Amino acid sequence: MTAHRARGTYDAVVVGAGHNGLVAAAYLARAGRSVLVLERLDHTGGAAVSARPFPGVDARLSRYSYLVSLLPRKIVRDLGLSIRLRARAVSSYTPAERDGRPTGLLVGGGERRTRESFARVTGSEHAYEAWQRFHGMTGRVARRVFPTLTEPLPTRAELRRRIDDEDAWRALFEEPIGVAIEEHFADDLVRGVVLTDALIGTFADAHDPSLKQNRCFLYHVIGGGTGAWDVPVGGMGALTGALAAAARTAGAEIATGHEAVRITTDGRSAEVAYRTADGEGVAAARHVLVNASPHELAALTGDEAPAPAEGAQLKVNMLLTRLPRLRDRAVDPREAFAGTFHVAEGYGQLATAHAEAAAGRPPAVPPAELYCHTLTDPTILGPGPAGRGHHTLTLFGLHTPARLFARDNDAVREELLEATLAQLDAHLAEPLAGCLADDADGRPCIEAKSPLDLERELRLPGGHIFHRDLSWPHTEEGTGRWGVETRHPNVLLCGAGAVRGGGVSGVPGHNAAMAVLEAPDRPAG
Numbered sequence: 001m002t003a004h005r006a007r008g009t010y011d012a013v014v015v016g017a018g019h020n021g022l023v024a025a026a027y028l029a030r031a032g033r034s035v036l037v038l039e040r041l042d043h044t045g046g047a048a049v050s051a052r053p054f055p056g057v058d059a060r061l062s063r064y065s066y067l068v069s070l071l072p073r074k075i076v077r078d079l080g081l082s083i084r085l086r087a088r089a090v091s092s093y094t095p096a097e098r099d100g101r102p103t104g105l106l107v108g109g110g111e112r113r114t115r116e117s118f119a120r121v122t123g124s125e126h127a128y129e130a131w132q133r134f135h136g137m138t139g140r141v142a143r144r145v146f147p148t149l150t151e152p153l154p155t156r157a158e159l160r161r162r163i164d165d166e167d168a169w170r171a172l173f174e175e176p177i178g179v180a181i182e183e184h185f186a187d188d189l190v191r192g193v194v195l196t197d198a199l200i201g202t203f204a205d206a207h208d209p210s211l212k213q214n215r216c217f218l219y220h221v222i223g224g225g226t227g228a229w230d231v232p233v234g235g236m237g238a239l240t241g242a243l244a245a246a247a248r249t250a251g252a253e254i255a256t257g258h259e260a261v262r263i264t265t266d267g268r269s270a271e272v273a274y275r276t277a278d279g280e281g282v283a284a285a286r287h288v289l290v291n292a293s294p295h296e297l298a299a300l301t302g303d304e305a306p307a308p309a310e311g312a313q314l315k316v317n318m319l320l321t322r323l324p325r326l327r328d329r330a331v332d333p334r335e336a337f338a339g340t341f342h343v344a345e346g347y348g349q350l351a352t353a354h355a356e357a358a359a360g361r362p363p364a365v366p367p368a369e370l371y372c373h374t375l376t377d378p379t380i381l382g383p384g385p386a387g388r389g390h391h392t393l394t395l396f397g398l399h400t401p402a403r404l405f406a407r408d409n410d411a412v413r414e415e416l417l418e419a420t421l422a423q424l425d426a427h428l429a430e431p432l433a434g435c436l437a438d439d440a441d442g443r444p445c446i447e448a449k450s451p452l453d454l455e456r457e458l459r460l461p462g463g464h465i466f467h468r469d470l471s472w473p474h475t476e477e478g479t480g481r482w483g484v485e486t487r488h489p490n491v492l493l494c495g496a497g498a499v500r501g502g503g504v505s506g507v508p509g510h511n512a513a514m515a516v517l518e519a520p521d522r523p524a525g
Contacts, residue, residue, distance in 0.1 A: 018046025021291030023509030029250035040259035050237025056440020058382025069223025070505035178206030191347035203312035311451035311463030314397030467497030
């Protein structure tokens with residue numbers, strides 16, 4: 001725990017030292033503002049941390065968040081962050097069985113290889129050409145939308161003019177994404193691969209009229225203006241470690257082991273009451289930035305709580321002694337697992353899994369996707385595991401909403417884990433269990449987290465990794481200039497639940513800092 005002694009009134013108190021809170025603190029401190037960051041845990045980073053989850057094993061896994069796409073280079077440059085992001089060798093691999101033979105769709109490794117893979121799996125050149133047209137469209141949208149994330153919110157009309165493509169606007173902003181997918185693609189497997197970007201952390205059908213799947217899809221394809229998802233070298237903890245260092249170097253104070261319990265404000269000045277293992281205290285501030293969920297913000301300010309949120313993912317971390325062999329011998333496991341490895345994510349399978357979960361039943365064929373961090377960045381392994389050729393494997397299960405775990409979290413988690421791994425095993429030439437490393441106690445190196453586990457450990461409401469359903473990146477009623485404003489003029493939301501929040505981006509932290517720096521007041525003396 002970092003001890004803290006009140007030093008009068010700060011220009012800003014940041015509640016929560018997750019990556020967005022650290023971004024906000026670094027920007028404000030670099031602008032000469034006095035900043036205090038209060039963090040209830042004994043470490044910084046929030047959900048973007050590295051950890052050694054397996055006793056006696058020298059492997060630092062990105063335990064919750066694990067890939068980076070939405071972090072603007074502007075933030076990296078502005079804060080002088082010493083971080084490295086590394087591209088994966090391939091984008092994705094999706095195993096399948098066609099005409100009784102194991103095969104798979106490989107996206108990456110060069111245009112020729114990808115084209116040949118599409119032809120082999122679908123039996124036609126048309127699927128690859130449709131893939132190129134569709135992703136050409138999303139790429140154009142990405143290049144025009146991504147730069148707006150660190151600007152004041154555009155209106156819907158302004159964003160539409162900026163995109164300047166009525167077909168793309170209709171496909172992404174007005175009609176359920178399932179319409180566009182079905183218009184572009186005929187093959188069920190290809191349709192499913194495209195749809196998964198609309199379902200990560202979002203429980204929805206392809207044709208959900210709310211379009212929350214469209215909003216999720218948009219954020220998954222605009223990152224960096226390209227939609228690429230990169231591996232943070234050294235793990236996610238290296239990124240948030242660099243952010244904490246940038247904030248401290250700029251002069252921000254970071255007090256871990258300090259849990260904010262109440263915010264009182266008159267709109268011009270505020271006080272944040274906190275507690276520690278040793279007692280209680282109060283920090284005064286002109287502005288308070290809350291790097292927590294909208295639910296937590298409401299609890300701190302005494303405002304009405306927002307609508308309940310519900311996460312819908314099963315998160316699994318593993319350490320392997322070796323990568324498993326595939327039934328599809330045309331692809332090396334080192335390629336297949338380097339990108340996103342899709343399991344049971346055909347278009348029809350995704351629809352069935354959603355319908356089962358919506359009816360309150362765990363999906364019989366749970367969809368999931370995996371990737372191996374160490375194929376791109378082996379530095380997260382200590383000399384022992386690295387020397388023995390060990391690899392990490394991260395699995396993200398879809399369509400497993402929190403409601404399924406309410407009756408018996410442990411039992412349902414184990415049931416879904418077993419069913420999910422069985423789907424993976426169906427495409428392997430050997431059971432995954434035989435490839436798992438053992439920890440110091442002789443237990444297999446595998447841990448699974450349900451939405452309820454994430455709610456308990458990280459205070460994610462309903463286990464929702466985005467804190468609530470993602471928003472459109474344009475103004476709507478009550479969104480304010482930057483999308484971080486609350487009904488209290490000097491209290492801002494800088495967590496994933498802000499407009500243009502979600503994912504490891506730093507965007508809400510940047511935007512909350514910009515809102516403070518624009519405010520017509522003077523720094524505290």
